[in-house]
Amino acid sequence: MTDVSYVRTEMLEEKAPPVSQAGIIKWLRDNMFSNIPNSILSIAALWAIYYVLSDVLPWTFKSSWNANSLDECRSAIAATYGEGTDGACWSVIHDRFLQLVFGFYPKALYWRPIVAFLLMFVAIAPVLFDGLPKKMLRFTMIYPFLAFWLLWGGSLWFPLMIIAGFVLGYLAYGVVSKMASSLVGMIAAVLVPIIWWLFLSGDVATMLQSIMPLSIEAVSSSNFGGFMLSITIGVIGIALSLPIGIVLALGRQSDLMIVKVICVGFIEFIRGVPLITLLFVASTLLNYFMPPGTNFDLILRVIIMVTLFASAYMAEVIRGGLAALPKGQYEGADSLGLDFWQSTRLIIMPQALKISIPNIVSSFIGLFKDTTLVSIIGLLDPIGLSTNIRANQEWNGVIWELYGFIALVFWLFCFSMSRYSMYLERKLQTGH
């Protein structure tokens, strides 16, 4: 026997893959240069990126941050980077930052909008994250009134009286629906607060204010401006449009012909006209529809029209949520013997709203972007302010720095919200 063997007993060393099949070269070949048209496209794209960045980057970074006027800024740039350098005057942002954020809100009171803004996150947290205790929702319900008080100031009794209206409505429903029927209860729940707000609350608030003055310095609407104004209008618009939108969506789904026609008519009308025409209504027409002598300020009128606008879109979003619920949920609720409002409140709406959250966020993004339209009717949102700043002698001629900054802030807000809504959508997708 010989120990000659024709079978290899030890493994060969693994060889490194060819250079073209590994690492960055393989990646480049696969993803950018897989064939000739692709290579041309890639090179063109790279060239375009270079072309844009080679202009924009030096402009962005060869800049001046501390100057009080455009001339001062230009000479500062010329002194640092040499004559003829085209650099950005970010100093306009530095100079007017507070104005762009707060408008003409009194400097000493900046803490109020800041607190209101921060509390907003506390208020929406329980809506967005499941893990938090449900008791926090109570704060969410109080928050709109708190934010109103913080932003506009004045007597605390005024927002309290509005809350009292809701409480009265709730009580009226409880009492009347026990005495008569739930339908009469509903009517009472609508009528009692309206009577309270229209005829009684003002006097009671004045009386209580004289007994126990609880007020902070009032700030007039005309001082509102900048991103604070955009956020205020956007958030109030969305928050108020949610309940109206729910009612409209239910009305549109309803079997009651007249209710359905009214809701559909309202929704289609609002969705068919551009927001700017509604803002024109706010600026020129809305006072005509109020009893003679009524006059309330422009921002409030704008908020009313923006709310109507948003609620039509919100109604469609919620209708989408309602339609997405499986029919079994409705039937299950019926089989438990729940009446319409009970099943809506306990079974249908919680699920429909949860499905709709990503779309609600999207419609908030849309509304937030649309708040810039108020600059057309003369409110000082960031775009209105930028016109103001450019009309100023010191900063006459600044364009891209201001627009760029405003665009960047909007982008950051909207992009982060849209990413969040995409994350939610993935999380809620329990299908597969």
Added chain:
Amino acid sequence: MSTITDPEQGGFRISMLLYDTRYRSITIQIIALIGFLLALGWLIGNAAQNLAALGKPLNFSFLGDTSGYDINQRLVEYNSQMTHGRAAIVGLLNTLLVAVLGCITATVIGVLIGVMRLSKNWIISKLMTIYIETFRNVPVLLWIIMTMAIFIEFFPQPKEFRGDAATASMKLFDSVAITNRGILIPALAYGPGIVLVLLTFVASLIGIVFFRRYAKKLQEQTGKILPSGLISFGIFFVPTLLVFFAATMVNLNKEHVIFGSKVLTMNADNTISADSVVRFCDTGGAGNVNAKNLMRANGIKFKSIASNDLADSLSRISSGDTRTGCDIATVPAGTAVPEGLLVSEGVSVYSGRPVELEKPYLSGFNFTDGALMRNSLIALWFALSLYTAAFIAETVRSGIQAVSKGQTEAAAALGLRPGRITSLVVLPQALRVIIPPMISQYMNLTKNSSLAIAVGYMDITGTLGGVTLNQTGREMESLMILMAIYLTISLTISTVMNVYNERVKLRER
């Protein structure tokens, strides 16, 4: 034995309105209706009272009053002596113009970007993602204002095109001038035979429809597939071009009298003996373009009179000349008049092709001739297109991704070629997903075009909702008409969409 008894038929009691589900819905509806009517009546009553107090009850007669303002961008004849109603129509046409232009470009850009975003090329797909996220997340108003600012800041003034040391020059064979006031493009001037050319074109379009029907029928009956794309392409171009060239040949022999009167006194060497002012009034059209080109080539100066120059129009009418669009040429003594142009009764030129391009021409510090697309129109058009394209791109992407891979593979297994797979299997299914959101994007674009007011483009919001509203103080009436118009446009678009949806709906059996 049992008998079937009907449930007890009790009489109607008032309480059944509340407790009986048969009647309760009616009760609720009536209460809702009463509440709604009360609210509506309250609003209308207030409005009537307030308007009466201001002394301007609802009245639409202001639409017939003289408007007194000019609109620089217009598709139909308009001047400040015309009515507010006419101004509103000019505005409406401007809205429709920018909406149609915007929808077309937004679709083209959006589809391109949506497809490119799905590209396997890493850098292209990333670039497109950046494009989409950038445009979607910044307010459209800001885009419009920024595009306008680019125009005003970066593009040259007309005077920079002047002289030997011009810092700017015209593009595309000297036919397009990009200035900070807008983009000047060649205008179309029509000559004899244009009607025939257009008729031929329409006829060939109809021909294509019939041919395609025939091709389909043939394929269904015999299985034979005609190269219908190529043939349609041929029908589209060939007859129209043939008629165009034929008309051009005919026109070559047709001289067109431009100089209307015997004003030129000529020397023996064909130069003009004294300074003369001549008027060449023509009904416009291709012949006029050729006349102008000839005179410019020979250094004869002339100036155009805008037809809305009122004083001149009046003087022309009083002198018996009711034609509009006259040009006045000042021909200095000694100017040589080109050979062949001169006849005793006037000057005649070649009457031109059925369509001639009237290129923009720099005279003095500004451009004349050509068509000016104002910077406001272009800024609005571009910004709206780029913004909406970002949304359309997302729609297209999701539509393409919605067609499952199995469809493509199954079609390939049937032996279809890649082109056919796309056109017969993928696209029809993707379009069903793409079209509805696409239409709502078109609606958004149309509504967003109302932001024209921010850059001074006179659309319906700028005319009726802007200047007219401010001048007449008729807020209620103006806004009612304005909203009604937008509502009509929106409802029309959504009706079209519903009809389409009905047609492409999956037929379930």
